[in-house]
Structure formats: structure tokens, C-alpha cells
Amino acid sequence: MATDAVLRQGPDSTDLVLRTGPVGPAWNALASVGSALFTPLVLGVPTLLVAFWMALAGARASTVFVVVGVIAGLEYLLGWLALALSQARRILRVEFAPTGVPASLRLVRAAGPDDWLPVDTLREVRLTHEVVEPYQGDRKPAVSTLALELVLRGGRERLATLPFRGDPQQLADALEALLAPAAVVVELRTERSTRHRPQPNSPWTSGGSASVGSGGG
Numbered sequence: 001m002a003t004d005a006v007l008r009q010g011p012d013s014t015d016l017v018l019r020t021g022p023v024g025p026a027w028n029a030l031a032s033v034g035s036a037l038f039t040p041l042v043l044g045v046p047t048l049l050v051a052f053w054m055a056l057a058g059a060r061a062s063t064v065f066v067v068v069g070v071i072a073g074l075e076y077l078l079g080w081l082a083l084a085l086s087q088a089r090r091i092l093r094v095e096f097a098p099t100g101v102p103a104s105l106r107l108v109r110a111a112g113p114d115d116w117l118p119v120d121t122l123r124e125v126r127l128t129h130e131v132v133e134p135y136q137g138d139r140k141p142a143v144s145t146l147a148l149e150l151v152l153r154g155g156r157e158r159l160a161t162l163p164f165r166g167d168p169q170q171l172a173d174a175l176e177a178l179l180a181p182a183a184v185v186v187e188l189r190t191e192r193s194t195r196h197r198p199q200p201n202s203p204w205t206s207g208g209s210a211s212v213g214s215g216g217g
Contacts, residue, residue, distance in 0.1 A: 005148060005171060007178065010099065011099065013099055013102075014102065015094065015096070016094040017093045019093070035079075040072040040076055047075070089111070090109060091157070091159050094107055096119065105117055117152075120153075123184065125148070125151075125179065125184060127148055127171065127188045127189070128149075128190075129164065129190045130147065130192075131192045132144075132193050133193070135194055138195060143163075144164050146168060148160055169188060
């Protein structure tokens with residue numbers, strides 16, 4: 001499950017925690033069981049077309065039901081596999097070790113931890129704090145999210161975009177203090193927008209309109 005991004009200091013490492021929850025292939029598979037049920041629904045139109053053409057060709061109803069069932073079962077299994085693989089890649093936390101002045105870092109995914117990397121592999125940490133504010137008279141509260149991205153030597157890794165209720169500047173300052181010995185740049189940007197006012201007789205009730213962005217950190 002998601003949580004506010006926070007730095008936690010342990011005996012062996014300082015962790016940038018993004019999500020909490022069990023880790024391992026078995027958990028990823030179990031967590032994807034329910035969501036995979038939507039796969040046959042999403043692919044329902046081509047499945048129904050197959051059933052329609054079989055019926056036009058004179059196939060028995062029992063044969064049509066069996067074929068549709070097999071197709072739906074295969075769709076479910078493929079969807080389950082795709083969701084489990086996607087779930088396994090999700091990053092739960094970033095570990096910096098040892099505590100205090102880190103020399104190494106590693107990404108801990110839902111499937112398990114990656115290999116340790118030298119901390120100088122990390123070039124930059126980018127934090128983007130997005131706030132969608134209510135329009136005048138809107139009773140819905142503002143929505144705040146935080147996107148995190150690591151710029152690594154030879155590539156980059158987008159960690160997460162999470163609901164965020166904390167102080168992004170405090171998190172940026174803590175990361176900057178932790179990574180200063182390794183000369184890692186920590187950048188914080190704040191982007192604000194205003195929720196669209198719904199139009200009369202319109203089913204849409206929310207959205208975003210670009211306004212002002214500021215940065216610091």
C-alpha cells in the first residue's frame with residue numbers, strides 16, 4: 001500500500017520509503033489475482049465477435065460457450081501474468097548504506113531488492129510536488145501528489161507518483177543533507193493548477209488547468 005514518502009534511519013541504512021507491504025514473487029502473484037479478472041471484461045468485444053461469427057457459421061451453443069470460456073480463461077491468465085510482472089517492478093523503497101554517510105544504494109522492488117550500486121552512480125534526485133487546488137466555491141479539498149525520479153549514470157528511474165500530505169521541502173532538505181557528501185543534486189519543483197469548474201449538464205466534475213510552477217531545494 002502507498003504511504004507518504006519519508007526518510008527512515010535504521011541501524012544499517014537510511015531508507016527512502018515509498019510504499020509498505022510484503023515483498024516476494026508469491027505476494028505479487030496473489031495481489032494480482034483479483035485485478036486480472038478485469039482482463040476478460042476489457043477484451044470482451046473481440047471475444048463476443050468470435051462467438052457471433054461461430055454462431056453465424058452454425059456452431060452449436062455448447063461449442064460456442066466452450067470456446068468463449070477457453071478464450072476468457074487464456075485472457076485471464078495472460079492478464080494475471082502481465083499484472084504480476086508489473087507489480088513486481090514497483091519500487092517500495094531506496095536503501096542508502098551505511099547509515100550517516102552512504103557509500104551504496106539499492107532499489108527494493110516488490111519482487112525483492114536489486115543489486116547494490118556505488119552511491120556516485122546517482123547523479124540527481126528530482127522531486128515534483130503537484131497541487132490541484134479547488135476552484136472558488138468547490139467543496140472538494142486540494143489534491144497533493146509527489147513524483148520522485150532518480151537520475152542515474154546511464155539512465156533514470158521514475159520511482160513513483162504518490163498522494164502526499166507531508167512537507168516536500170522538508171523531505172528535499174533531508175535528502176540533500178544525506179547525499180551532500182556524494183555531491184548528489186536534489187531538485188524540488190512545485191507545480192500548482194486549479195481544478196476545472198464543471199460545465200452545466202456535464203458529467204465531468206474534475207480536471208486540471210495549468211497555472212504556476214515554482215522550484216527550490
